[in-house]
Amino acid sequence: MDETMRVSLSIVLVSMLLLAAPVQAGLACRVIDGDSLACGSERIRIMGLDAPELRGRCHAEVRLARAVQTRMQQLVARGITIERRERDRYRRTLAVVRDRGGQNVADIMIRERMARAYEGNGQRRGWC
Numbered sequence: 001m002d003e004t005m006r007v008s009l010s011i012v013l014v015s016m017l018l019l020a021a022p023v024q025a026g027l028a029c030r031v032i033d034g035d036s037l038a039c040g041s042e043r044i045r046i047m048g049l050d051a052p053e054l055r056g057r058c059h060a061e062v063r064l065a066r067a068v069q070t071r072m073q074q075l076v077a078r079g080i081t082i083e084r085r086e087r088d089r090y091r092r093t094l095a096v097v098r099d100r101g102g103q104n105v106a107d108i109m110i111r112e113r114m115a116r117a118y119e120g121n122g123q124r125r126g127w128c
């Protein structure tokens with residue numbers, strides 16, 4: 001293997017490790033809402049789910065959004081791993097977030113009926 005190939009392979013491997021790196025110890029992640037986190041100065045949008053908005057269109061949506069936020073805080077407090085993928089149009093990091101046991105947090109929230117599956121196609125149903 002020539003030197004160029006070795007360097008290229010090293011860059012690819014390091015990039016892969018960084019993308020799947022867990023949240024650093026001591027770096028607190030704050031739950032913004034049911035599908036967004038703030039880890040230090042980084043804003044993270046959890047891929048694969050749509051959660052009700054805290055500034056929702058009706059009282060029922062706001063009430064559910066608060067419950068979802070609380071549940072997400074519980075999951076984050078137990079420890080998470082962030083698998084960074086790309087950035088969205090708002091410059092947030094799009095990421096798969098896993099709990100301490102390796103389960104996808106989006107799947108947990110959907111299974112518990114706290115959120116809906118979302119594929120990023122821009123079409124979301126209302127919560128009212």
